[in-house]
Amino acid sequence: MQFSELGLGPEVLQAISEVGYTTPTPIQEKAIPWVLQGRDVLGCAQTGTGKTASFTLPMIEILAQGRARARMPRSLILEPTRELAAQVADNFEIYGKYHKLNMALLIGGESFGDQVKKLERGVDVLIATPGRMIDLFERGNILLSDIKILVIDEADRMLDMGFIPDIERIVGLLPKLRQTLFFSATMPPEIRRLADQFLMNPREITVAPPASPAATVTQALAVAYDEDKRRALRHLLRTEDVKNAFIFCNRKKDVGILHQSLSKHGFNAGALHGDMVQSKRTETLEAFKQGSIDLLVCSDVAARGIDIKGVSHVFNFDVPFNAEDYVHRIGRTGRAGLTGRAFTIAAPEDGRLVQAIEKLIGREIPRVPIDGLETPELEFEESGRGRRRPRRKDEGRKDEGRKAEPRSARPSRSRTADRTEVRESATAGTMPEERAARPERTERPERSERPVRARPERTERPVQDRPERPVREDRRSRFPDRGEDRRRRRDEDDDRTPVIGFGDDVPAFILRAARPVRPAALPDSDAEG
């Protein structure tokens, strides 16, 4: 079967062949002719099956006829994350090359102005995340009465993320007479109910998950004490032939920490999670795609659907809480017939999570030891409250350096420790690469390693002693995310903006008064390195 047999026009076929594709994937083969006939589709397919092109290609064809009027888009595609929305937009750019389709990408974190302007001009394709979509609708910038095609992508993920009420609301605003394409990787009853509600006499298309990761991705699991995980990761990064890699963490906070740590050790890494400003998210993802960043430390925002060609490795720095997320994460590699390698670093207390994953994928993940590190046993007991976290036997002091010591007050080389130094010397022969990377740090000093003199005096004091700063409850409760975002940024600013001339005791009111003007006057936190 060739693309040319599916009923697509010459312009689209030309664009497809320029990208280098000749044969449609199963879902494209089944869906495209049907969509071209104007029928509804219920697609049970994961990303990586060619799902996106299965709706973008016929949509370009259908929308080629007619033109959009101002503020009245002709089609709407709903995506769960901003990155996926952007990826679909890229798809329209590529395959719509020889068509004059107007497109608008409505996602949060970017200015309203451009999006509104585009809507005013009239768009054929609207690609949106639910929040921004509803916002713009409520402001009267979108009229939905001319929508002819609706695509709901990744419906099960929308469910997970609590978007279903939004989706139902949006669909309620659309004309009843329309074509609807509905995609989901899984079909739990709740999703099935939605599909029944939104679709009319759909063709149901189910395609096998993309060559199950077992086939193209070599998996391995390393068990390490929690405090050894970064070291274990670095070891893997240096011993594996890593071209580029996703490195997943379970928490946004840890994405930041790990990113800093890797950078400090001379790795070319970027960070991506949902609390970062959108411009940074876009920029980082683009840099990773282009290869100017080798390692992308990220949260599960990037676990599903992000399609980057030729990623050699996936590292799970944390075992994912959801077994299914494991499959999604490692599916970032081994794509398009290429092989990939996926390593998971598990702490002893992750036994149950590992068990759940192995049950889901139906096999045991081969264990690998890490040279020079003690390999603890996985534990499978209920993790009751107050149960002590398993620790390395040789660990002398408790958690010091991690929490108790303010980051900036640490002398430049101690970090987590003297105790790791001890270990390291014991294993010096087996891990020469640890040593080799050290000089890098003097060439590229990180903020936290600058001489104490250059740092704000206040940071030498324990965090709890910082003057309390007012938080505007009203705004925070309405926009919890933004509130957190701002507070975090302030904290970072506080780390490196000394108030000159007050010594250790800067009066709280000075700090308060200075704060509002400070962020604007500061260089961006990344401008320096």
Added chain:
DNA sequence: AAAAAAC
């Protein structure tokens, strides 16, 4: 246990 998404 987390993450995702609106100014």
